[in-house]
Amino acid sequence: MRLLLDTHVFLWAMGEPEQLPKRMRRELENSANQIYVSAVVGWEIALKHGRGKLPLPMPPNTYVSTRMKRSGFAELSITLAHTLALSDLPPHHADPFDRLLIAQAQIEGLTLASVDTQIAKYAIKVLRT
Numbered sequence: 001m002r003l004l005l006d007t008h009v010f011l012w013a014m015g016e017p018e019q020l021p022k023r024m025r026r027e028l029e030n031s032a033n034q035i036y037v038s039a040v041v042g043w044e045i046a047l048k049h050g051r052g053k054l055p056l057p058m059p060p061n062t063y064v065s066t067r068m069k070r071s072g073f074a075e076l077s078i079t080l081a082h083t084l085a086l087s088d089l090p091p092h093h094a095d096p097f098d099r100l101l102i103a104q105a106q107i108e109g110l111t112l113a114s115v116d117t118q119i120a121k122y123a124i125k126v127l128r129t
Contacts, residue, residue, distance in 0.1 A: 006114035036076040092121040
């Protein structure tokens with residue numbers, strides 16, 4: 001399976017794995033799966049940390065990069081195609097970070113790992129449980 005992690009899934013996997021649904025935890029631990037972390041996740045973490053809404057044990061640039069390397073997760077960059085695909089998405093979800101993750105999942109053929117129920121309204125594969 002090729003998984004794209006929502007921000008909360010990445011954060012739980014790195015610091016509070018007990019928060020993850022059991023199947024999601026199994027899939028993240030399955031070495032046969034390819035796990036991607038979008039630049040969108042880094043962007044959201046940096047913004048929330050900078051506003052004091054997300055405490056981390058170290059600066060976001062160190063936290064995200066070291067956790068990704070340790071976990072063997074791959075980086076997914078944001079492309080022009082990803083951003084332009086936003087215009088085709090129905091307005092089920094207002095969060096710009098989630099909307100960009102949805103567009104990336106569609107274009108790249110990835111399954112989005114998220115417990116956000118709004119995401120399931122889009123025409124993408126979602127791993128929720």
